[in-house]
Amino acid sequence: MKIAFSPCPxxxxxxxxxxxxxxxDTPKFDVTYADIDITNKLSVSSGEDSLDILKISYAALPYIHPEYALLPCGGALGRGCGPLVLTRDSLAPAELTGRRVAVPSDRSTAYLLFRLWAAGHVPGGLGEIVVMPFHEIMPAVRDGLIDAGLVIHEARFTYQNYGLNLLADMGEWWEQDTGLPIPLGAIIARRTLNLDAIAAWIRASVEYAWANPEVSRAYVLEHAQEMDPAVADQHINLYVNEFTANLGDAGYEAITSLLDRAAVEGLVPKLDLSYLR
Known part of the structure; x- marks a missing residue:
């Protein structure tokens, strides 16, 4: 069985x-490690070479191939874990008008949150949006190659090391505005597979990880791009939570709210989430 997810902790x-x-009672897996922008693009394809299970952004759900369904576990939602807008110089939100901003994917939750936030905080409109791998964004902001960067993952723990300033926390804005958790990464699987069985395997894998955190440590750090072990632990503690085991009503409400708002703004096509469940 072919699966793709990021090398993030x-x-x-x-x-x-x-x-x-x-x-x-689980099959063998052929794993592809890929950045979220790559898996988002892989989710629109079909056929014999398509992957069986993928980690993508919730923002990419309106675009996925109809052969895929959303699984109720394994993904990333939470509180206090939203994307950040960073700059080299200290700027006010309105000063982003016309500026070049790097984002990790234009089909990411981070991007949708940023665009929804910018609609109310950057009255003059944004400038060029540049898509680049998330680990390249902070160096590019630091070096003045772009004016601002939208960062995800462990960057919330390390951006000070690059001498960058926090302009806005997209998650903080979203939670204050909606009271809902932040929907980041989704797990999808091919409809022709036994989706209940796959969901059960993923939940069992989550439970195993929580019960035996040291067993996966070498594997996590091997793929963490020279990340400090303490930062990796912070990353896991923040992004692996109750919603990873089960989206629940609050999780589905958060996803629906995000995609409905984005559709109203013309950022994504309208999607009936019940079609994917």
Missing amino acids: NDTFVFHALVHGLLP
Whole structure:
């Protein structure tokens, strides 16, 4: 079975037991490690070469191929874990007018949150949007190659190391505005597979990781791009939570709210989430 997820600590922590054969009655997995922008693009294809299970952004759900369904577990939602807008110089939100901003994907939750926020805080409108791998964004802001960067993942713990300033926290804005958790990464699987079984495997992998955190440590750090172990632990503790085991009503409400708002703004096509469940 073919699966794709990012090399970020939360994903490797969640899927470690599943892809290493530590759970009973599960198949062997062929793993592709890829940045979220790549998996978002892979989710629109179909056919024999398409992947069976993918980690994508919730913002990419309106575009995925109809052969995929949304799974109720394994993804990333939470509170206090939203994307950040960073700048080299201290700027006010209105000063982003006409500026070049780097984003990790133009089909990411981070991007949708940023655009929804900017609609109310950058009256003159944004300038050029530049898509680049998330680990390249902070150096590019630091070096003046772009004016601002939208960052995700462990960047909230490390941006000070680059001498950058926090202009706005998209998650903080979203939570204050809606009272809902922040929907970041989704897990989708091909409809022709046994979706209930796959969801059960993923939940079992999450439970195994929580019960045996040290077992996956070497694997997590191997793929964490020379990340400090303490930062990796912070990353896992923030992004692997109750919603990883089960989206629940609050999780689905958060996803629906995000995609409905984005559709109203013309950022994504309108989507009936019940079609994907």
